[in-house]
Amino acid sequence: MSTTTAPPKKTNHIGLEVSSYKGGRTTLCAGCGHNAISERIIEAFYEMGIEPWSVAKFSGIGCSSKSPAYFLNMAHGFNSVHGRAPSVATGAILANRHLFGITVSGDGDTASIGVGQFIHMLRRNIRQVYIIENNGVYGLTKGQFSATADLGAKLKTGVINDLTPIDCCVEAIQLGATLVARSFSGDKRQLQAILKAAIAHHGLSIIDVISPCVTFNDHEGSTKSYAYMKEHDEPLQELDFVPAFADITVEIPEGEVREITLHDGSRLLLKKLGRDYDPADKMNALRTLNEAEAAGHVVTGILYLDPTRKHFIDQLNVVDEPLGTLPESRTRPPRETLDRIMEELR
Amino acid sequence: MPTVEESPVSPLSSEAQQSCVNDFSIQVATVNGSGSQTANTVLMRSLFQMGIPVSGKNLFPSNIAGLPTWFTIRASKDGYIGRKKEIDFLVAMNAETAQEDVRKLDPGSAVVYDEPLKLNAIRQDLHFYPVPFDKLVGPVCPEARLRKLVRNMIYDGVVAHLLGIEMDEVRKALLKQFGARKAKAADLNWGAVEAGRDFAAANLPKADRYSVKRMNATAGKIIIDGNAACALGAMFAGVTVVTWYPITPSSSLVESLIGYLKRFRIDKETGLATYAVVQGEDELASIGMVLGAAWAGARSMTATAGPGISLMSEFTGLGYYAEIPAVIVDVQRVGPSTGLPTRTMQGDLISTALLSHGDTKHPMLFPSSMRECFSMMIDAFDLAERFQTPVFVMSDLDLGMNNWMSDAFQYPGKPIERGKVLNAEELTKLSGFARYRDVDGDGVGYRTLPGTNHPAAAYFTRGSGHNDRAGYSEREDDYMNNMDRLARKFESIRQALPGPHLDINSRAHVGLVCAGTSRYATEESRDQLLRERGLETSYLRLKAFPFGQELADFVRRHERVYVIDQNRDAQLVMLMRLEFEPELIAKLRSVRYYGGLPLDARTVTDEIVRQEGL
Numbered sequence: 001m002s003t004t005t006a007p008p009k010k011t012n013h014i015g016l017e018v019s020s021y022k023g024g025r026t027t028l029c030a031g032c033g034h035n036a037i038s039e040r041i042i043e044a045f046y047e048m049g050i051e052p053w054s055v056a057k058f059s060g061i062g063c064s065s066k067s068p069a070y071f072l073n074m075a076h077g078f079n080s081v082h083g084r085a086p087s088v089a090t091g092a093i094l095a096n097r098h099l100f101g102i103t104v105s106g107d108g109d110t111a112s113i114g115v116g117q118f119i120h121m122l123r124r125n126i127r128q129v130y131i132i133e134n135n136g137v138y139g140l141t142k143g144q145f146s147a148t149a150d151l152g153a154k155l156k157t158g159v160i161n162d163l164t165p166i167d168c169c170v171e172a173i174q175l176g177a178t179l180v181a182r183s184f185s186g187d188k189r190q191l192q193a194i195l196k197a198a199i200a201h202h203g204l205s206i207i208d209v210i211s212p213c214v215t216f217n218d219h220e221g222s223t224k225s226y227a228y229m230k231e232h233d234e235p236l237q238e239l240d241f242v243p244a245f246a247d248i249t250v251e252i253p254e255g256e257v258r259e260i261t262l263h264d265g266s267r268l269l270l271k272k273l274g275r276d277y278d279p280a281d282k283m284n285a286l287r288t289l290n291e292a293e294a295a296g297h298v299v300t301g302i303l304y305l306d307p308t309r310k311h312f313i314d315q316l317n318v319v320d321e322p323l324g325t326l327p328e329s330r331t332r333p334p335r336e337t338l339d340r341i342m343e344e345l346r
Numbered sequence: 347m348p349t350v351e352e353s354p355v356s357p358l359s360s361e362a363q364q365s366c367v368n369d370f371s372i373q374v375a376t377v378n379g380s381g382s383q384t385a386n387t388v389l390m391r392s393l394f395q396m397g398i399p400v401s402g403k404n405l406f407p408s409n410i411a412g413l414p415t416w417f418t419i420r421a422s423k424d425g426y427i428g429r430k431k432e433i434d435f436l437v438a439m440n441a442e443t444a445q446e447d448v449r450k451l452d453p454g455s456a457v458v459y460d461e462p463l464k465l466n467a468i469r470q471d472l473h474f475y476p477v478p479f480d481k482l483v484g485p486v487c488p489e490a491r492l493r494k495l496v497r498n499m500i501y502d503g504v505v506a507h508l509l510g511i512e513m514d515e516v517r518k519a520l521l522k523q524f525g526a527r528k529a530k531a532a533d534l535n536w537g538a539v540e541a542g543r544d545f546a547a548a549n550l551p552k553a554d555r556y557s558v559k560r561m562n563a564t565a566g567k568i569i570i571d572g573n574a575a576c577a578l579g580a581m582f583a584g585v586t587v588v589t590w591y592p593i594t595p596s597s598s599l600v601e602s603l604i605g606y607l608k609r610f611r612i613d614k615e616t617g618l619a620t621y622a623v624v625q626g627e628d629e630l631a632s633i634g635m636v637l638g639a640a641w642a643g644a645r646s647m648t649a650t651a652g653p654g655i656s657l658m659s660e661f662t663g664l665g666y667y668a669e670i671p672a673v674i675v676d677v678q679r680v681g682p683s684t685g686l687p688t689r690t691m692q693g694d695l696i697s698t699a700l701l702s703h704g705d706t707k708h709p710m711l712f713p714s715s716m717r718e719c720f721s722m723m724i725d726a727f728d729l730a731e732r733f734q735t736p737v738f739v740m741s742d743l744d745l746g747m748n749n750w751m752s753d754a755f756q757y758p759g760k761p762i763e764r765g766k767v768l769n770a771e772e773l774t775k776l777s778g779f780a781r782y783r784d785v786d787g788d789g790v791g792y793r794t795l796p797g798t799n800h801p802a803a804a805y806f807t808r809g810s811g812h813n814d815r816a817g818y819s820e821r822e823d824d825y826m827n828n829m830d831r832l833a834r835k836f837e838s839i840r841q842a843l844p845g846p847h848l849d850i851n852s853r854a855h856v857g858l859v860c861a862g863t864s865r866y867a868t869e870e871s872r873d874q875l876l877r878e879r880g881l882e883t884s885y886l887r888l889k890a891f892p893f894g895q896e897l898a899d900f901v902r903r904h905e906r907v908y909v910i911d912q913n914r915d916a917q918l919v920m921l922m923r924l925e926f927e928p929e930l931i932a933k934l935r936s937v938r939y940y941g942g943l944p945l946d947a948r949t950v951t952d953e954i955v956r957q958e959g960l
Binding site: 051052056058068073077079081084091094098120316317324328331335337342 | 569611643
C-alpha cells in the first residue's frame with residue numbers, strides 16, 4: 001500500500017465541484033436521449049458557475065418530465081401536471097424574479113396537451129430555459145404519436161402519421177421567445193453551447209432537442225431516431241460560447257464568424273457553415289425552417305436570438321426584491337389607508 | 347297572479363291607503379345598456395344618506411345592450427336588507443317588459459311609467475303616474491346622443507318627489523357618483539332630476555301610500571359590493587401575486603383589486619409595484635400560476651366562478667397533495683354548465699368541497715356580509731399558508747355584484763401568518779429537514795422556498811406518490827401514511843376555522859341553518875315565522891366547511907332542523923350527510939330555492955310553514 005495525496009478537486013469559478021450539480025439516478029431507459037440532455041444540463045450549469053440553489057426546476061408529466069430529478073439535486077424541483085409546467089414556472093418567477101428557471105418538457109407535454117400554455121408562455125417571454133425533449137412519441141404510455149411526429153413517420157406498430165406536425169421552433173419564433181434553438185441529444189458540443197447561451201440570456205429560451213426514444217421510436221421509418229438524425233442533421237453554424245467571467249481573447253477570422261453579445265456580457269460566436277445565417281432575422285429563420293422541412297432536413301443550432309427585448313417580469317414594473325418574501329410592512333397598507341377608503345365609501 | 351283583470355279591486359280600500367313609511371321596495375325596469383345604473387345608484391344612495399337602511403339588487407341579463415334589466419331598491423326601517431319578493435313601487439321604462447311587470451304587482455302598488463306605454467289601461471287597482479320622458483328630456487339635454495342616458499335621471503326626480511326624498515340628498519348622491527372630474531356631466535344630469543321633480547310637482551298628485559322620512563340608522567356606514575370588499579380584504583391580507591381569467595360574476599373583484607393595488611401598493615421610493623397581477627389565458631393557467639407563486643412564497647390568489655372551478659379541478663388536487671397554499675374566490679353563479687351567468691346560486695358547494703380526483707377535500711369559507719368578505723379574505727390567506735393547502739372563499743353573485751350597506755371594516759387585529767417556512771439559518775441549525783414529516787402533530791410539515799441560499803434547502807415537489815422526505819415512492823406504507831397525515835391535517839383545519847354564528851332559543855324545537863347570503867332571508871324569515879305563525883326558532887349560520895362540533899350539537903338539541911340551500915340538490919344537507927351519524931341526518935329538513943334571484947324571506951317562510959303544517 002502506498003499513500004498518495006488526492007489531487008485538488010476540480011471546481012468552477014464559484015468554488016463548487018461538479019457533484020454539486022448532479023441529480024438522482026435516472027430511471028429512464030438505457031440509451032434514452034433524455035439522459036444525455038441531463039448530462040449537458042449538469043455540465044452547463046457547472047461550467048457557468050450558477051449557484052444550484054438559485055435554480056428552480058419545473059416539468060409536466062411524461063418521461064422527459066421525470067428528468068429534473070436527475071440533475072441539480074440542490075435546486076428546488078416541481079413536477080406539476082401534464083402540459084401545465086409553464087404556468088407553474090411563471091407563477092414561481094413572479095414570486096421571485098431572481099429564481100433561475102429551467103423547465104424540461106416533452107413533445108406530448110408541450111405540443112399536444114400543453115400547447116395552450118406553451119404558446120402563452122412564448123407571448124410573455126418569461127425569463128427561463130425551456131427544453132423540449134422531442135422524440136415524437138409518448139413513452140410512458142407506450143408508443144403513441146405526439147403532435148410533433150412528422151408527416152409519414154411510422155410507429156413500431158406500423159401506423160403512419162398523416163397529420164401535420166407542430167414545429168415548436170416555428171411557434172416560438174413567431175410568438176415571442178427571444179432565443180430559439182434546435183439541437184440533437186447526440187451533439188454534445190452544440191447542445192452545451194446552446195444551453196450556456198440560454199443560461200446567459202435574459203428572456204425565454206426555447207431549445208427543441210431531438211432526443212430519440214430507444215424503446216418506442218428508434219426504428220426504421222422513424223424520423224426521430226438516432227439513425228435518421230445522423231443522416232439528416234444539418235447544423236446552421238458551429239457554436240462557441242464565451243462566458244462573461246472568462247477572460248479570454250478569441251481570435252475571430254474576418255467574415256467567418258458572427259458574434260452576439262448577451263445581456264450579461266458573455267459572447268456567442270457563430271461560425272459559418274456553408275451559409276451566412278443571421279439569427280436576428282426572424283423572417284429568414286422561419287423560411288429556413290420551412291425549407292428544411294420540405295427538404296426533409298433537420299436544421300440545428302441557434303435559429304433565432306433577440307438579446308434586447310424586455311422579458312415579462314421587467315415589463316411588470318415590480319420591485320427588485322422577491323415579492324414572495326416582502327415583509328408585512330410593505331404588503332399590508334397602514335390603518336390610515338383603510339380609514340381613507342372607508343371614508344370614500346360613506 | 348293576474349286575476350285582477352277579471353275582478354278589478356278598488357285601490358282606495360282603507361287598508362291599502364294606510365301610509366307606509368320607510369318600508370317598501372322600488373323596482374326600476376329598464377333596458378340593458380341604457381345607463382340606468384347611475385340613476386339607480388343615486389336613488390339608493392339618497393335613501394342611505396337620509397339614514398334609512400337600504401339595499402340594491404341588480405337583476406341583469408348576460409348581454410351588453412338591449413335586453414331587459416331590473417334594479418330593486420329596498421328601504422327597510424327594520425334593517426332587512428335581503429330581497430323583498432313583493433314590489434311596491436315600479437318605475438316602468440322598458441316597453442318590452444312593462445305589461446308583465448305591471449300585471450305582477452300587488453293591488454295598491456304605484457307605477458311611474460313612460461306615458462306612451464299607456465300602462466294605466468291594464469289595471470285599475472294600481473296608482474299610475476304617467477311621465478312624458480321624451481318631451482322632458484329634450485329641453486334639459488340639447489345633445490341628442492346623450493338623451494338616452496340622461497332621461498333615466500328624470501325618474502329620479504319624479505320618484506324623489508313622490509316619495510319625499512330630500513332633493514339635497516339626491517344632489518349630494520349625484521355629485522358623489524360623478525365625482526369632481528365629471529362636473530359637467532353632473533350638471534347635465536342634475537337638470538334632468540330637476541325636470542322630473544318639477545313635472546311631478548306640477549302634474550302628479552300623490553295617490554299611493556309609500557313615503558320616506560329621515561332616520562338615523564346609517565350613520566358611519568358604507569356602501570360597497572362584495573367583490574370590492576373581497577378585493578380590499580386581499581390587499582390588506584398582503585396579497586402579492588394575483589392571476590385571473592375574466593368571468594362573470596368575479597371579474598369586478600380583480601378589477602377592483604387592480605384599482606386599489608395601483609393606488610396603495612406602489613413603493614413610494616421606487617415607484618415600483620409590491621405585487622404582480624397577471625391575466626391568464628384561461629383558468630388552468632391562473633391556478634397554475636397561483637400554485638407556482640405560492641410554492642415560491644407569494645401570497646397568491648385567483649377569483650373565478652363555477653366554470654372556472656371546474657377547470658381548476660386537476661391543479662386543485664395537486665395543491666392538496668403537494669401541499670401548496672392558494673386562495674381561490676368562487677363568486678358562484680347559476681350552473682350547471684354556462685347556466686345563467688348573471689344570476690345567483692350557492693351551487694358549487696359539493697363540487698368545490700371535493701374538487702379533483704382521488705381522495706381530496708378542501709376548506710371553504712362562507713362570507714355573508716361585506717365585513718366578512720373583507721375579514722375572510724384575510725383569514726383565507728392565513729389558513730392557506732398555515733395549513734399549506736388551497737382555501738376557497740365561497741361568495742356568490744348576490745353578495746359579489748350587488749351594493750350592500752355595511753359597517754366600516756376593521757383593520758386586521760393580528761399580524762400576517764406565513765406558516766411553517768424554514769430559512770437558511772434555521773436549516774443550518776436543523777441540519778436539514780423532511781418536507782412532509784409531521785413534526786408538530788398537526789399534520790403540517792415544514793417547507794422551504796426555492797431560492798433559499800442553503801445547500802440543504804431543496805426538495806422535490808410532485809403530484810406523484812412521495813414519502814415524508816418528498817422522494818418519489820409507490821410504496822403502500824408511504825402512500826397511506828401520507829394520506830392519513832393529510833386527513834389529520836384536515837382535522838387541524840376544522841379546529842382552526844371560524845365557528846358558526848349561533849342564536850339558541852331555549853323555547854324552540856325547530857332550528858334553521860344556512861350559510862352565506864341565505865342569512866338575510868333566513869333571519870327575516872325567523873321574524874315572519876314568529877310574528878305570523880308563533881313559531882319559535884333557533885338559528886345557526888355556518889361560516890366554514892369542514893363543519894365544527896357546534897353544528898352537530900345544534901342539530902342534536904332540536905327536533906327538526908331546516909337547512910336553507912340556494913341550489914336544487916340541497917348541497918349543504920349533502921355535506922352534512924357526509925359526516926353526520928344517521929340519528930342526526932334524520933332530523934334534517936331541506937328548504938331549497940334555485941330560481942337564480944337573491945333568496946327572499948317569504949320563500950323560506952312559506953316552505954317552512956308548509957313542512958311544519960302550520
